Amino acid sequence: MRSDFERILKVNQQKEVRSPLNSRRPIPIPAFLAGIMIKLFKVKEKQRELAENANGKPPVKKQSAGELRLHKDISELNLPKTCTISFPNGKDDLMNFEVTIRPDEGYYLGGAFIFSFQISTMYPHEAPKVKCKTKVYHPNIDLEGNVCLNILREDWKPVLNINTIIYGLYHLFTEPNHEDPLNPDAAAVLRDNPKMFESNVRRAMAGGYVGQSFFNRCI
Template identity: 60%
Template sequence: MIKLFSLKQQKKDGEASPRTGNQKKASAAQLRITKDINELNLPKTCTTEFPDPDDLLNFKLVICPDEGFYRTGRFVFSFKVGPNYPHEPPKVKCETQVYHPNIDQQGNVCLNILREDWKPVLTINSIVYGLQYLFLEPNPEDPLNKEAAEVLTNNRRLFEQNVQKAIKGGYVGDSELQQHCVKIKQWKNYL
């Protein structure tokens, strides 16, 4: 069970007893993320995971699309909320290898609200819906993976085949070439 109200309870406990020198005050980022998570309204295709229930600044979002090109996949995103949140967006990385025009092989995500269009009034909920939308409507106009964007624009059938191949654990395009090169290097080291 996630301890969403732990910061509030700590504050109440602190008010009920005399202050001690080792008691920490919650930062603005911690207070805001607590509020955002309490107000989170996840679609049925999304879940959150908190590896450390006492650390709301680092968590995972799992998206399992039920329609579109990615309907059979399971995609995990890590969220790292910095001390300047909500004035700076959280750092979001895709931990799942995916063939997507807006997600590169290092897990970087091209979503405007994670960059230039971020505003402090936006919430974690806004990011969740933005990420989910990327799986429903990939955007080849603003790509991180130019090859996937080009295939989506020119051959939607091939794009869908590549997505399904990647979801099943296969390699597509440069990924396959890189994996092949790694195996060759390993083989040469063995000899």
């Protein structure tokens, strides 16, 4: 006869074989335990953030690829003296800024024109949104500030940068184009009567009416 010890050993071995700890199937976790584990994970994550920011400041936001590229573009700006850039929301918000253009030649000599730039996190795969905040009598800028510049639309490519756009905007003031207008009336005057166009531009920049539209002084 087998000893009591042998019988007990055999029973224990059978229990081990049937034990869920030795099974390959995952052991289901009760819902209430899963909830507790999630809460513990969140607490640990919060403690980690507080430890990394012991000075009491909020955690540093990780920059997107678009922000990193824009930061590079801004640091490499090489603008003419007629163009300046400013950050109304402070330099912590690089994704929204303004550019002021003061043409030193052409019809718009002496004027100051402000453009807002709104950059998405998809930059440079998506072109910046640019609007003219200064109401201007111009064939390629409508009275709502929309700008007709090919590199902001179908000709945009990720290899282009902020510097390229600003030079493109400056070019609109030195060489306005009547062939691709956003303001058809101004384009027609430029095409048919350049002297009258020049007079209208000067009147608008000085502050006054051109046709039915009023323009604030920007000179």
